[in-house]
Amino acid sequence: MKRNGEPDILITGGTALTMSKTMEVIENPVIGIKNGKILFVKKAGHFPEYSAKEILDASGSVVMPGLINVHTHLPMICFRGLADDLPLMEWLNEHIFPAESKYVNRDMVYNGSLLAIAEMILSGTTTFSDVYFYESSVAQAAIDSGIRALPAQGLIDFPTPDNLDPSRKVQIAEKFIKKCTGVSPLISPALACHTPFTCSAETLRIIKEVARKANLPYIIHLAETRDEVKIIRERYGTTPVRYLHSLGVLDNLTVAVHCIWLDEEEMDILADYGVKVSHNPESNMKLASGVAPIPKLLEKGVTVGLGTDGCASNNDMDMFMEMDTAAKIHKATTGDPTVMDAKAVLRMATIEGAKVLGLEDKIGSIEVEKCADMIILDMKKPHLTPLYNYYSQIVYSASGSDVSTVIIDGKILMKERRLLNMDIYDIMERVRKIADAISGNNS
Amino acid sequence: MKRNGEPDILITGGTALTMSKTMEVIENPVIGIKNGKILFVKKAGHFPEYSAKEILDASGSVVMPGLINVHTHLPMICFRGLADDLPLMEWLNEHIFPAESKYVNRDMVYNGSLLAIAEMILSGTTTFSDVYFYESSVAQAAIDSGIRALPAQGLIDFPTPDNLDPSRKVQIAEKFIKKCTGVSPLISPALACHTPFTCSAETLRIIKEVARKANLPYIIHLAETRDEVKIIRERYGTTPVRYLHSLGVLDNLTVAVHCIWLDEEEMDILADYGVKVSHNPESNMKLASGVAPIPKLLEKGVTVGLGTDGCASNNDMDMFMEMDTAAKIHKATTGDPTVMDAKAVLRMATIEGAKVLGLEDKIGSIEVEKCADMIILDMKKPHLTPLYNYYSQIVYSASGSDVSTVIIDGKILMKERRLLNMDIYDIMERVRKIADAISGNNS
Numbered sequence: 001m002k003r004n005g006e007p008d009i010l011i012t013g014g015t016a017l018t019m020s021k022t023m024e025v026i027e028n029p030v031i032g033i034k035n036g037k038i039l040f041v042k043k044a045g046h047f048p049e050y051s052a053k054e055i056l057d058a059s060g061s062v063v064m065p066g067l068i069n070v071h072t073h074l075p076m077i078c079f080r081g082l083a084d085d086l087p088l089m090e091w092l093n094e095h096i097f098p099a100e101s102k103y104v105n106r107d108m109v110y111n112g113s114l115l116a117i118a119e120m121i122l123s124g125t126t127t128f129s130d131v132y133f134y135e136s137s138v139a140q141a142a143i144d145s146g147i148r149a150l151p152a153q154g155l156i157d158f159p160t161p162d163n164l165d166p167s168r169k170v171q172i173a174e175k176f177i178k179k180c181t182g183v184s185p186l187i188s189p190a191l192a193c194h195t196p197f198t199c200s201a202e203t204l205r206i207i208k209e210v211a212r213k214a215n216l217p218y219i220i221h222l223a224e225t226r227d228e229v230k231i232i233r234e235r236y237g238t239t240p241v242r243y244l245h246s247l248g249v250l251d252n253l254t255v256a257v258h259c260i261w262l263d264e265e266e267m268d269i270l271a272d273y274g275v276k277v278s279h280n281p282e283s284n285m286k287l288a289s290g291v292a293p294i295p296k297l298l299e300k301g302v303t304v305g306l307g308t309d310g311c312a313s314n315n316d317m318d319m320f321m322e323m324d325t326a327a328k329i330h331k332a333t334t335g336d337p338t339v340m341d342a343k344a345v346l347r348m349a350t351i352e353g354a355k356v357l358g359l360e361d362k363i364g365s366i367e368v369e370k371c372a373d374m375i376i377l378d379m380k381k382p383h384l385t386p387l388y389n390y391y392s393q394i395v396y397s398a399s400g401s402d403v404s405t406v407i408i409d410g411k412i413l414m415k416e417r418r419l420l421n422m423d424i425y426d427i428m429e430r431v432r433k434i435a436d437a438i439s440g441n442n443s
Numbered sequence: 444m445k446r447n448g449e450p451d452i453l454i455t456g457g458t459a460l461t462m463s464k465t466m467e468v469i470e471n472p473v474i475g476i477k478n479g480k481i482l483f484v485k486k487a488g489h490f491p492e493y494s495a496k497e498i499l500d501a502s503g504s505v506v507m508p509g510l511i512n513v514h515t516h517l518p519m520i521c522f523r524g525l526a527d528d529l530p531l532m533e534w535l536n537e538h539i540f541p542a543e544s545k546y547v548n549r550d551m552v553y554n555g556s557l558l559a560i561a562e563m564i565l566s567g568t569t570t571f572s573d574v575y576f577y578e579s580s581v582a583q584a585a586i587d588s589g590i591r592a593l594p595a596q597g598l599i600d601f602p603t604p605d606n607l608d609p610s611r612k613v614q615i616a617e618k619f620i621k622k623c624t625g626v627s628p629l630i631s632p633a634l635a636c637h638t639p640f641t642c643s644a645e646t647l648r649i650i651k652e653v654a655r656k657a658n659l660p661y662i663i664h665l666a667e668t669r670d671e672v673k674i675i676r677e678r679y680g681t682t683p684v685r686y687l688h689s690l691g692v693l694d695n696l697t698v699a700v701h702c703i704w705l706d707e708e709e710m711d712i713l714a715d716y717g718v719k720v721s722h723n724p725e726s727n728m729k730l731a732s733g734v735a736p737i738p739k740l741l742e743k744g745v746t747v748g749l750g751t752d753g754c755a756s757n758n759d760m761d762m763f764m765e766m767d768t769a770a771k772i773h774k775a776t777t778g779d780p781t782v783m784d785a786k787a788v789l790r791m792a793t794i795e796g797a798k799v800l801g802l803e804d805k806i807g808s809i810e811v812e813k814c815a816d817m818i819i820l821d822m823k824k825p826h827l828t829p830l831y832n833y834y835s836q837i838v839y840s841a842s843g844s845d846v847s848t849v850i851i852d853g854k855i856l857m858k859e860r861r862l863l864n865m866d867i868y869d870i871m872e873r874v875r876k877i878a879d880a881i882s883g884n885n886s
Binding site for chain 2 (some may be wrong): 018077078080081082084085086088091097115118119122123210226282283284286287288289290315317318321323324325327328331332333334335336337338340341342354380382383385386387388389392393396397399400401424427428431433434435439
């Protein structure tokens, strides 16, 4: 029997970047974890004050909140590298959409999600928000692997592998919410409308209504491409953000993904309504969508998180790469090397991401009472030497493979780079079989 | 005693990306290495035909030419993360230049170079071109660690730590050439003038003359910032490329680094004279210098290689990260997702880089008679699964830590991620001590 008050896990040594409001940095900390929560975080005294069943030595390491990937499409990992460097419409219409219509099923979604989750844990991500078809299978993969997730059922006005009758969208949405509510403390369901041009005004409105009734985030790809702006202009005589505004679907539970082609007034609308933004620079660059005006959105007070987007357009799930790119791309396009500094970018990948998902009371920083979602980064490596500034080193020099330990909800899921509760060889083999079928028909 | 014709090293299995003119890809190859050279490269037969003292099993891996980093400043690794996210002039004048004037000495250059070389080998780079002060110490670090190098003594019109009397530039250059010529088959010396605005016309000309006489590459930072263009315009009434052209220093042994702010005619001048270009997108982004018009330069037939630049402005030596960024940034800025495809980018990091350095007869591809500079990439990892396209996977999904084995000049320098002839812990400790001194005076 454990003594009352004794933590389950104790992390000692190294440096804690708490990412709290005061951005407290604690050298040589002791962090206690109990029942999935952070019991205490403090500077170590001269004598050992605590014991625990599991003691993790973080000497020479950084302890920080786990990274939060606010937008991805996990099962698309099955299409990683299938079709790159192609014009957007050719990529979508000749490769991705045909592959999706033929190969997306519960098995593909579940196994692809498991591989993507493994890749995320291996690179320090502890929470993700996902949009896809058969989203309850994404949720199941999250539950089975122990990662925290905000899975969002994707809805669109075409028949999809998981819904051949688009008129049944509300039922699909409600069924999904029912299925994923209360199933695990780590799962928070959400709903997603694909885009303003692939969903009708009616769809956008009624799905927002379902989300509002259940008090859930409503996610939508928005202002991603110049073509989208053109289509919305032609169809509705206005721009994407103004159009959604006119439908009454913008509020502080709306997550707008991409937000590249915005004018000043549209940025103000997003700011005024407290709409959250997911920034996905690597996907935006690779698909040649453009560069989102993130420094301006931040100036206007918009909450912005970071996402990798799906593996078909990135092509990885590594949030460290995303941070590095997010910190650099806006410097190049604004001509100002002071925008998107390392500290701000690390906030985006942690506490700001938590705010985007409405989970800031639970995760995103190392603070007492919050859920114990933490990662330990080994800083004793050649490419992380010398070390002047933790934030710089993490954003500009570290990569996912520097994460040694991952704790989610107080459970150690990775230790010394070994995944403790996933059979990664089996998962890779399952996804290879899916890929074999896809490439056999794609060659 | 080895039988006559028996290779020293045999690599078997996996997939060889040769990066030859025909871009031959060999599944299940056997590659023989003898006396530092590639003896044979062919598809394996049904029966083992060869033996060797050292047999490397590359099953599930990619064997490819080592990466070539065409522009860096190794010793600046000592300043990694010292001063980021700052205005360029503040960064240079208040941090980098003072740190350089105070802390650059032979010891710092040598030990910093060793750490940078370790980081390069660990991330698959087998050849680098460097520009710094005390460059013969960079060469010494290369010799001691076994990496191939084109060290270029840096020359500038100010007193520098290694040359307090700027009028002695020609002597410094000639002494450097003498010191580094014939010292090792892996070392090819070169000369570098800092920029068109920190070197006088006289300096630019006489150093080019010294380089021409010795038939060596002449390296210069060119058209990196808008400020540079402004200064050259004010001083000489023309643009940087036209100015160098008027001095007669442009030819096919000139390597122009950065080349961001060029007009069409300047690109034509570079193309006409066969000037080589080093593209360093991560540094250009981080310092907010801008985005070089690489797709246009390639269209005009300019030979372009990839470089990481120094660690103070990147902040790593990982050419995989550089490839990923090079492939993505131009898509974002041109709006065309087909530019800088993965295959073209991998060529830039291998055979095109070799051409930039004038070493294409020796390195850059896996072909019989070439030097055995090769890396083996472990493709059996979660973030490299599934696998449809080798080039995509390497450029968009792999990172330096996926390199398992590095061979340079027929010697195995890294095996299963262990550096075989460098004491990395000792090297890191030496650089930490240098950094302690710097930060003690910088806080």
